Amino acid sequence: MTQTSQPPRYFALIPAAGVGARMAADGPKQYLTVGGKPMLRHALDAFLASPLIAHTYVVVSPEDGQIAAVLPPAGVTALRCGGATRMDSVLNALRALQGQVGENDMVLVHDAARPGLTPALIAKLIAGVADDPAGGLLALPVVDTVKRYTAAGAGGEGAANVATVPRDGLWLAQTPQMFSYALLARALGAATDAKAITDDASAVEALGLSPRLVEGHPRNLKVTLPADIRIAEMYLAAPQ
Numbered sequence: 001m002t003q004t005s006q007p008p009r010y011f012a013l014i015p016a017a018g019v020g021a022r023m024a025a026d027g028p029k030q031y032l033t034v035g036g037k038p039m040l041r042h043a044l045d046a047f048l049a050s051p052l053i054a055h056t057y058v059v060v061s062p063e064d065g066q067i068a069a070v071l072p073p074a075g076v077t078a079l080r081c082g083g084a085t086r087m088d089s090v091l092n093a094l095r096a097l098q099g100q101v102g103e104n105d106m107v108l109v110h111d112a113a114r115p116g117l118t119p120a121l122i123a124k125l126i127a128g129v130a131d132d133p134a135g136g137l138l139a140l141p142v143v144d145t146v147k148r149y150t151a152a153g154a155g156g157e158g159a160a161n162v163a164t165v166p167r168d169g170l171w172l173a174q175t176p177q178m179f180s181y182a183l184l185a186r187a188l189g190a191a192t193d194a195k196a197i198t199d200d201a202s203a204v205e206a207l208g209l210s211p212r213l214v215e216g217h218p219r220n221l222k223v224t225l226p227a228d229i230r231i232a233e234m235y236l237a238a239p240q
């Protein structure tokens with residue numbers, strides 16, 4: 001008898017357990033109002049509007065007291081197992097989903113802090129990466145001249161140095177970042193320095209694989225600093 005393998009399903013996983021230290025607001029930035037609703041809700045709504053996504057999961061800190069008020073009536077499940085770093089939050093969530101998400105299913109990890117995601121960008125990522133066993137991510141080519149600043153050593157020895165770094169081949173990583181459940185769980189499970197793994201792709205790269213880059217969009221910026229909120233609102237008010 002011929003064995004037929006099931007086509008993969010596509011799941012969204014939104015890490016939303018950060019504290020937003022650089023935003024320096026009264027509470028975690030994912031709950032700040034941006035464009036008329038909590039920042040996290042924009043990402044949830046983009047995945048809910050995509051016909052390609054089977055289900056959306058959001059991972060929050062065990063102490064989170066705000067998520068219930070942000071969840072839509074259906075289609076999203078909150079996991080209260082966020083960790084100390086983004087990597088820990090994603091890995092804890094993957095472990096909690098073991099058995100519910102198949103090994104060959106695809107997981108799209110997307111920052112709660114990127115409210116400009118659209119169903120079209122989700123579809124573009126899936127179409128661009130679906131046949132790549134190393135997975136992939138949205139990213140933007142660097143358009144500015146890039147400088148590297150090296151400070152003088154402790155005690156003042158050596159001089160500070162500024163040099164221009166060739167921008168060829170440099171891209172800025174966005175999210176979603178998409179991998180099979182099995183690959184992402186293996187990559188994050190093997191990582192030893194959670195602080196160095198600032199995105200999901202870097203854990204996969206550490207296995208010797210090259211995730212594919214799919215051109216994203218400036219509207220999908222990460223809201224990191226207070227000034228980013230106005231920029232995000234400008235994009236949210238513009239046609240998609």
Ligand SMILES: Nc1ccn([C@@H]2O[C@H](COP(=O)(O)OP(=O)(O)OP(=O)(O)O)[C@@H](O)[C@H]2O)c(=O)n1
Binds near residue numbers: 022112113224
């Ligand atoms: N322990 C952590 C840290 C971050 N995140 C999430 O990962 C994304 C990364 O964005 P980032 O700007 O780094 O968020 P924060 O860690 O909250 O910001 P900061 O570094 O300024 O504290 C965010 O959606 C954040 O909520 C998470 O789920 N768990």
Ligand SMILES: C[C@](O)(CO)[C@H](O)COP(=O)(O)O
Binds near residue numbers: 175198
């Ligand atoms: C995952 C990410 O958004 C890719 O750009 C980013 O690395 C996460 O934020 P951080 O500022 O590096 O913590």
